[in-house]
Amino acid sequence: MVAFLRTFLLSTLVILTLNGCNSTPKVEKDGWVKIATKTANFKSEEDVVDINNYFSKQKYDALKLTCTQGTVNIKDINVSYADGKTQNLQTLGVLTADSSTRPLVLNTKEQTINKITLSYKSLGNLALNAAGVTKKAKIEIWARKPKETN
Incomplete structure (x- = not known):
């Protein structure tokens, strides 16, 4: 029983540690930070x-x-910002693997972001995905810290 409890606690500790590492911000050069990852349905x-x-x-x-x-x-x-205001950003359209949008400038540097709503059309379908022809799109959302906070 003691060995099982010790193994369980050690496993839990490892999982919590790895989960904490996964949520650590990954900074790219020039202040860009990956804030979210989404798989398009x-x-x-x-x-x-x-x-x-x-x-x-x-x-x-941005x-x-x-x-x-x-x-x-x-x-x-x-x-959607913390103060309740929203901003609609127009994009360039189709993204393929290893491509990015241009930096999309945010209205304010003074507010924090609560949520981001993405409207999209994923190209492909479930049958093609199952056959390995097309894959679901994986999208990373990057945010740039203002220069004075880098």
């Missing part, structure tokens, strides 16, 4: 990305989307 055309507690307390001056797998047509991005 073939059926859904709108996804709400709630910003986790660590990233929702930060302030950013966003960009990067597609790491598949193909997706991003229609627009709606950013």
Whole structure:
């Protein structure tokens, strides 16, 4: 019983440690931080990305989307700020694997982001995905910290 309890506690500790490492911000050069990752569903055309507690307390001056797998047509991005205001960002359209949008400038550097709503059309379907022809698009949301906070 003691050996089982020891193994259980050690396993729990390892899982919590690895989970904490996964939520640590990954900073790219010039102040860009990956704040969320989303897998585009073939059926859904709108996804709400709630910003986790660590990233929702930060302030950013721009966003960009990067597609790491598949193909997706991003229609627009709606950013909801902590003060209740929203901003609609128009995008360039289709993203394929290893492509990104241009930096999309946010209206304010003074507010924090609560959530981001993505409207998109994922190219492909479940049958093609199962056959290995197309894959669901994986999208990373990156935010840039203002220069004075880098």
